[in-house]
Amino acid sequence: MTDADLVILGGGSGGYACAFRAAELGLSVVLVEKDKLGGTCLHRGCIPTKALLHAAEVADYAREGDQFGVKSSLEGIDMAGVNSYKDSIVAKMYKGLQGLFKQNKITTVEGTGRFVGPNTVEVNGERYTGKNVVLATGSYSRSLPGLEIGGRIITSEQALNLDYVPAKVVVLGGGVIGVEFASVWRSFGCEVTIVEALPRLVPLEDEFASKRLERAFRKRNIGFKTGVRFTGATQTDSGVTVNLESGEQIEADLLLVAVGRGPNTAGHGYEEAGVRMDRGFVLTDERLRTNLPGVYAVGDIVPGLQLAHRGFAQGIFVAEEIAGRNPQVIDENGIPRVTYCNPEVASVGLTEAAAKDRYGAEVSTYTYDLAGNGKSNILKTQGAVKLVKAPDGPVVGVHMIGERVGELIGEAQLIVNWEAFPEDVASLIHAHPTQTEALGEAFLALAGKPLHVHG
Numbered sequence: 163m164t165d166a167d168l169v170i171l172g173g174g175s176g177g178y179a180c181a182f183r184a185a186e187l188g189l190s191v192v193l194v195e196k197d198k199l200g201g202t203c204l205h206r207g208c209i210p211t212k213a214l215l216h217a218a219e220v221a222d223y224a225r226e227g228d229q230f231g232v233k234s235s236l237e238g239i240d241m242a243g244v245n246s247y248k249d250s251i252v253a254k255m256y257k258g259l260q261g262l263f264k265q266n267k268i269t270t271v272e273g274t275g276r277f278v279g280p281n282t283v284e285v286n287g288e289r290y291t292g293k294n295v296v297l298a299t300g301s302y303s304r305s306l307p308g309l310e311i312g313g314r315i316i317t318s319e320q321a322l323n324l325d326y327v328p329a330k331v332v333v334l335g336g337g338v339i340g341v342e343f344a345s346v347w348r349s350f351g352c353e354v355t356i357v358e359a360l361p362r363l364v365p366l367e368d369e370f371a372s373k374r375l376e377r378a379f380r381k382r383n384i385g386f387k388t389g390v391r392f393t394g395a396t397q398t399d400s401g402v403t404v405n406l407e408s409g410e411q412i413e414a415d416l417l418l419v420a421v422g423r424g425p426n427t428a429g430h431g432y433e434e435a436g437v438r439m440d441r442g443f444v445l446t447d448e449r450l451r452t453n454l455p456g457v458y459a460v461g462d463i464v465p466g467l468q469l470a471h472r473g474f475a476q477g478i479f480v481a482e483e484i485a486g487r488n489p490q491v492i493d494e495n496g497i498p499r500v501t502y503c504n505p506e507v508a509s510v511g512l513t514e515a516a517a518k519d520r521y522g523a524e525v526s527t528y529t530y531d532l533a534g535n536g537k538s539n540i541l542k543t544q545g546a547v548k549l550v551k552a553p554d555g556p557v558v559g560v561h562m563i564g565e566r567v568g569e570l571i572g573e574a575q576l577i578v579n580w581e582a583f584p585e586d587v588a589s590l591i592h593a594h595p596t597q598t599e600a601l602g603e604a605f606l607a608l609a610g611k612p613l614h615v616h617g
């Protein structure tokens with residue numbers, strides 16, 4: 163049908179970023195999408211969840227206005243109103259994205275594509291060939307063996323579109339998606355219990371962040387059981403019963419299954435065409451090449467962090483690689499991670515434990531409590547910033563917890579990715595009163611000249 167420079171299968175964060183960059187570089191692009199351009203992030207992921215989290219924050223402020231001397235109360239949550247706010251953000255961004263596709267003159271093909279051979283994708287009986295093919299079919303919500311999704315047992319997709327606030331929810335999984343929904347529902351007045359098999363919430367984060375988050379959730383009356391195995395759930399018309407290995411049973415209106423995301427690679431012809439895979443993920447080298455010549459993979463189907471901005475970066479990388487620009491390999495460790503619950507958790511680089519594995523026991527850390535930060539006091543948020551430093555080396559990890567700390571990750575990721583030493587950052591002036599000063603103070607302390615630090 164065509165002989166484009168690139169045929170891209172999937173128009174989510176990874177696929178569309180690749181399409182845009184390739185078009186900018188003068189390459190011809192055909193992109194195949196079976197649903198809506200923008201993929202999980204725009205329609206079922208980042209954007210709608212963050213809109214819900216913002217509505218949750220507004221609810222908290224309304225409920226707690228008194229502590230700032232503002233007379234207000236929370237009369238209730240109008241889910242129709244919340245959903246219309248959320249959907250309007252998605253619709254606006256979707257329109258903008260469609261405009262960008264037009265502007266970049268990208269040929270889009272609607273339909274389910276199948277990778278059928280070295281450089282060919284088949285859609286609706288037509289074959290599209292390209293000098294290169296980029297696989298970008300994303301991910302889906304996983305469940306556990308024997309746990310069927312349906313009715314009162316839901317994944318994030320259904321959770322995003324509820325038209326009521328449940329009275330009682332069990333969240334299975336204390337990772338990013340689980341704690342974000344737990345946070346939203348609690349702010350909306352729901353009773354929430356998180357069940358996590360690993361010993362702590364947000365188990366991929368530095369232990370310090372998990373401890374602080376657990377403390378904050380306790381204060382918010384968000385229940386959680388860690389190190390506990392789920393054994394099954396049964397549902398009736400009126401509720402769901404969740405069974406734990408300990409013998410305990412929890413009754414709820416809904417069970418949210420948030421146990422991770424699997425690669426969406428089955429049935430797309432990858433394996434039959436000879437693409438090397440591992441447990442459903444497409445294996446690539448560091449230049450995102452699969453084992454087949456001219457075939458690349460980006461985004462959630464590639465093992466590693468399943469984040470939209472990683473997908474963007476990988477898409478851009480592959481476009482530049484195909485255009486012969488020889489881009490710099492993406493350092494997975496330098497990708498920032500933010501969990502947008504209340505309080506937020508944000509980090510980049512190595513945890514203390516990972517740094518010790520890599521550099522030995524001489525690794526040093528410094529933790530600055532937000533109690534010493536003016537802006538955080540004004541916001542009445544608790545939390546801290548923790549730096550992890552290699553022996554006689556740069557700062558290799560920054561970990562933060564507190565309201566709004568997600569916005570501080572920009573500075574933290576520059577520091578880690580530019581391999582800055584504490585002295586480099588300590589000499590840079592941070593505006594007062596901002597939460598960025600917490601980072602500034604931590605670096606001053608690590609450089610041996612603490613300012614607002616109690617002995």
Ligand SMILES: Cc1cc2nc3c(=O)[nH]c(=O)nc-3n(C[C@H](O)[C@H](O)[C@H](O)COP(=O)(O)OP(=O)(O)OC[C@H]3O[C@@H](n4cnc5c(N)ncnc54)[C@H](O)[C@@H]3O)c2cc1C
Nearest residue numbers: 172174175176196201202203207275300461462468469470
């Ligand atoms: C609830 C939730 C919250 C999230 N929050 C965040 C966040 O705050 N920040 C963040 O960075 N990440 C977040 N993520 C993760 C983020 O959404 C993903 O990492 C990102 O969307 C992955 O991009 P992708 O291009 O790999 O895949 P997707 O975005 O999943 O796109 C894949 C596209 O391929 C299409 N497709 C699949 N198969 C075919 C086929 N055979 N033919 C044609 N088209 C096909 C799909 O329809 C889809 O549009 C969140 C995810 C979820 C579920």
